Amino acid sequence: MMAWIESVLAREAGGTDEQRKAWVVTLRWYLGHCRKKGRTQVEDRRLGRQFWREAVQAKRPVAWQKEQWAAALKWFFEFIEEKDNAGKAMRQAMRNRHLSYRTEVSYLSWLRRFQAFIHPVDAMQATPSQAVEFLSHLALKTDISGATQSQGFNALLFFFRHVRKMENPDFGGVHRARTRRRVPVVLTIEEVRRLIRALPVPF
Numbered sequence: 001m002m003a004w005i006e007s008v009l010a011r012e013a014g015g016t017d018e019q020r021k022a023w024v025v026t027l028r029w030y031l032g033h034c035r036k037k038g039r040t041q042v043e044d045r046r047l048g049r050q051f052w053r054e055a056v057q058a059k060r061p062v063a064w065q066k067e068q069w070a071a072a073l074k075w076f077f078e079f080i081e082e083k084d085n086a087g088k089a090m091r092q093a094m095r096n097r098h099l100s101y102r103t104e105v106s107y108l109s110w111l112r113r114f115q116a117f118i119h120p121v122d123a124m125q126a127t128p129s130q131a132v133e134f135l136s137h138l139a140l141k142t143d144i145s146g147a148t149q150s151q152g153f154n155a156l157l158f159f160f161r162h163v164r165k166m167e168n169p170d171f172g173g174v175h176r177a178r179t180r181r182r183v184p185v186v187l188t189i190e191e192v193r194r195l196i197r198a199l200p201v202p203f
Helices: 002-012 017-036 045-059 063-083 085-096 101-118 128-141 146-163 189-198
Strands: none
Touching: 002 017, 002 101, 017 045, 017 063, 045 063, 085 101, 085 146, 101 128, 101 146, 128 146
16 A cells, blocks of 8 residues: 555655655554554544544653654545545445455555556546556566456456446457466475485494
């Protein structure tokens, strides 16, 4: 989610570069706190208030720190309420289908990465071809495994089918990441036998 937040801050938030960097630090702190506590609905203002009680007040901040941290959180919640229709719709669609907690966290993370990639285009106006471009970018420009790329593929396929209501979104032409060969972590039975035969006789 942070990649998306940083891309939005760079384009849409006012203030200086230094202020925006401070907001990024604050929001990374907030999201990390939610993750540690197992709280996924980060756009819920109640979680922001819990964070303030549990984390911010515990640090006994001085006035300027309080003002800076509060401004970052205020921007985040107001922006999320106004513009994060894709994230809210995605979460609702997953819960309607009783997907697991881990799947919910994973799929939302992939949606955020996609949002950051296509920003300023909103995910609710994105096209399947943009998803293909994003997934191909992962394979060509990042050190991603085939299995990890498949997770992103499944998350975006779910998004276009169940949130955007496209029955058969065209994801053709995705450049697939290479499937890495797994290096064996244990010896085979035959390898063990050969190893034993190669040991020196103890007498």
